[in-house]
Amino acid sequence: MNVDPPADPVRRRVLVQGQVQAVGFRASCARRAQAAGVVGWVHNTADGAVEAVFQGRSPDVEAMVAWCRTGPPMARVTAVQSTDEAPRPEARFAIR
Numbered sequence: 049m050n051v052d053p054p055a056d057p058v059r060r061r062v063l064v065q066g067q068v069q070a071v072g073f074r075a076s077c078a079r080r081a082q083a084a085g086v087v088g089w090v091h092n093t094a095d096g097a098v099e100a101v102f103q104g105r106s107p108d109v110e111a112m113v114a115w116c117r118t119g120p121p122m123a124r125v126t127a128v129q130s131t132d133e134a135p136r137p138e139a140r141f142a143i144r
Contacts, residue, residue: 057135058109059134060101060102060109060130062100062113062130063129063130064099064100064119066123066124067122067124068125069097071122072122073119077098077100077115080112082140085105086108086112087102087104087141088102089142100112103138113128116128
């Protein structure tokens with residue numbers, strides 16, 4: 049699903065650590081991002097973390113970052129690092 053970009057989008061890169069792989073984190077994240085109209089991506093890292101990029105309206109992006117602090121029910125998040133980035137062209141939210 050393509051999403052019309054907001055007039056003044058924000059972009060945040062998030063690294064989520066803890067028990068976040070094999071618990072449905074990426075699929076849950078993608079569903080929530082798509083429902084919120086946020087574009088970007090999410091993927092597992094080699095060291096057991098999950099990395100995501102969220103871009104969209106500031107309140108929607110902040111809601112996604114907040115959700116990452118708990119994740120889906122089976123996740124056990126121990127740390128979340130978040131950094132701002134310059135917006136880039138994105139057409140949808142993807143699981144990589």
